[in-house]
Amino acid sequence: MTRLVIVSNRVSKPRETRAGGLASALNSALNEHGGLWFGWSGNVVSDVPAGVSRERIGEIDYALTDLSESEYSTYYQGFSNRTLWPLLHYRPDLLDFRRENLSGYRAVNRRFAELLAPQLRSDDTIWVHDYHLIPLGQELRALGIKARIGFFLHVPFPSPEVLMMLPGHRPLLKTLCAYDLVGTQTDSDQRALCEYSGREWGATCDDSGMVSLSDGHRFRCMAFPISIDPGLISRNADLARTSKAHRSLVDSLSGRELAISVDRLDYSKGLPERFEAFAHFLDSYPQHRGQLSMMQIAPVTRGDVPEYQELRARLEQLAGAINGRYAEPDWMPIRYINRSFHQANLAGFYRSARVGLVTPLRDGMNLVAKEYVAAQSAEDPGVLVLSRFAGAARELTDALLVNPYDADDTSNAIHAALEMPIEERRRRWQAMSAHLRQHTIVDWRESFLDVLLDS
Missing domain, CATH: 3.40.50.2000 (Glycogen Phosphorylase B;)
Structure with missing residues (x-):
């Protein structure tokens, strides 16, 4: 197998008390094949973050970047947790949408891509996790990354009627097309994504989960229910x-x-x-x-x-x-x-x-x-x-x-x-x-x- 690169909002190192079953499984995959885990360090700094700090533990390279106070406010607190989280959990009544937060969310995804791209190899397999990083695949493609890139959504994918309540939903969710594979938790989440792609992008979705757009671009969408040990x-x-x-x-x-x-x-x-x-x-x-x-x-x-x-x-x-x-x-x-x-x-x-x-x-x-x-x-x-x-x-x-x-x-x-x-x-x-x-x-x-x- 090629080198595996995991990208998530937060990175869990071995022996961290907050690391749960998911972190253990991803660490295990990286240890088996050798790999890189990239994401936010958890630190918030006053100035523009300096770049990436690296640490190697066993067979895994950890590449971490800080967030600035502005990025934490707009990307993390604002758009991720006060806009996307309630929307994806069917609570549009709690949705707090501000365009400056959406801009900050897109900017952090762009910066993550710019920091990650120089560390990638041509034959890497990249696995991006969760709603914080929906546009990351598109940002990597814009930088010329041609590796296989998968995305897994750990939270629900709601019905099109709910998603359409988000201002600017179409250009944001269209970035999912940059991935080769989009994974959801359940079949109903997968069906909701297929229905949304048909209504909003004019795409077709076959029984295998292959989403085909009118311009010839295709990606696969499938359910992969996460589990435990x-x-x-x-x-x-x-x-x-x-x-x-x-x-x-x-x-x-x-x-x-x-x-x-x-x-x-x-x-x-x-x-x-x-x-x-x-x-x-x-x-x-x-x-x-x-x-x-x-x-x-x-x-x-x-x-x-x-x-x-x-x-x-x-x-x-x-x-x-x-x-x-x-x-x-x-x-x-x-x-x-x-x-x-x-x-x-x-x-x-x-x-x-x-x-x-x-x-x-x-x-x-x-x-x-x-x-x-x-x-x-x-x-x-x-x-x-x-x-x-x-x-x-x-x-x-x-x-x-x-x-x-x-x-x-x-x-x-x-x-x-x-x-x-x-x-x-x-x-x-x-x-x-x-x-x-x-x-x-x-x-x-x-x-x-x-x-x-x-x-």
């Missing part, structure tokens, strides 16, 4: 049983049951609706009061964005009100935690939870759902309650699928999970576990690269 998650769950964090959690439950949710603090995750549904559950099924706690782990992200500040305040108010209404001297209904935990500890927490409560309003995939299933004990597995609007719902069909906007639906599913006989719990878990073993993150990575190299 289920064996690693299961081993971590086994090892975590002896950890201090796991023992402390189990001891604090005093024999009671636990429902667990793990999300970034983001409005796409449906956290207020989840809190309200749990309160509705306690009202509807009072026999479970004092017997089941919900632990919501929600590390703060984008804390300087007003919408996220408002969300955090609302959740704190809801948690306080629900706990104030239902708590008993020895029992707290909601455990609300704004900090992150190492993946190994999370696997142990998942193993301890009778219910995995994963109810985003919209999600490209949601790997927490898959991690929860992988962490369960084969003898006494918990039950996954999963939003129909998460990409994972297309694969984990033996979960209890719910509408997160419907408090009755979620409440009834929590009750059903608690009352479910062990035989049914095992049957559902076995079906989902078998799927995860057959479709791992390594399979995801290799299938994308195989198609890209054949494009």
Whole structure:
């Protein structure tokens, strides 16, 4: 295989605490073949960034660049997180479009291309990741780069009607045509892209996902559902049983049951609706009061964005009100935690939870759902309650699928999970576990690269 070049907004080096399954899979691919990982360092500087700093770890070269304060404001905070993120998650009501932010977004993609191009070889394979870098392929082509370039969108690709709410959507999204392969999380995302290309570009899309434009240009669009390493998650769950964090959690439950949710603090995750549904559950099924706690782990992200500040305040108010209404001297209904935990500890927490409560309003995939299933004990597995609007719902069909906007639906599913006989719990878990073993993150990575190299 030719050298692999990964490009992403942020770069994850080995042993970084924030590095998750995706970072591990990409690092593994680069280590196998030798490669380069290019992206933002995470540093914000006052002046124009000096260029690229390089570091080699094992077989991987890391090439990092800083962002200026202006670039951080327009490219990252502005267009990426206050325009594209809400739009792609079906929240146009939260869309904040400013032309100066779009200009900054395009300028950073151009600068990334200018910094990356001199480091490329003619036979490199380039894999660009996510919505921050939609125009990067076109910018590289403008600089004469002829290598194969693939793009993977980790978030949803919404319907054309939603995308058309974005001013200037057509020239921005037309830059996707510069890629040889565009990957989406689900078949519905792929169909939405094909429909958009037909309506807005006059393109045709065949059954193989080949998008053909009237000028003769073609690129392929296919679904590649991202996954996890289920064996690693299961081993971590086994090892975590002896950890201090796991023992402390189990001891604090005093024999009671636990429902667990793990999300970034983001409005796409449906956290207020989840809190309200749990309160509705306690009202509807009072026999479970004092017997089941919900632990919501929600590390703060984008804390300087007003919408996220408002969300955090609302959740704190809801948690306080629900706990104030239902708590008993020895029992707290909601455990609300704004900090992150190492993946190994999370696997142990998942193993301890009778219910995995994963109810985003919209999600490209949601790997927490898959991690929860992988962490369960084969003898006494918990039950996954999963939003129909998460990409994972297309694969984990033996979960209890719910509408997160419907408090009755979620409440009834929590009750059903608690009352479910062990035989049914095992049957559902076995079906989902078998799927995860057959479709791992390594399979995801290799299938994308195989198609890209054949494009």
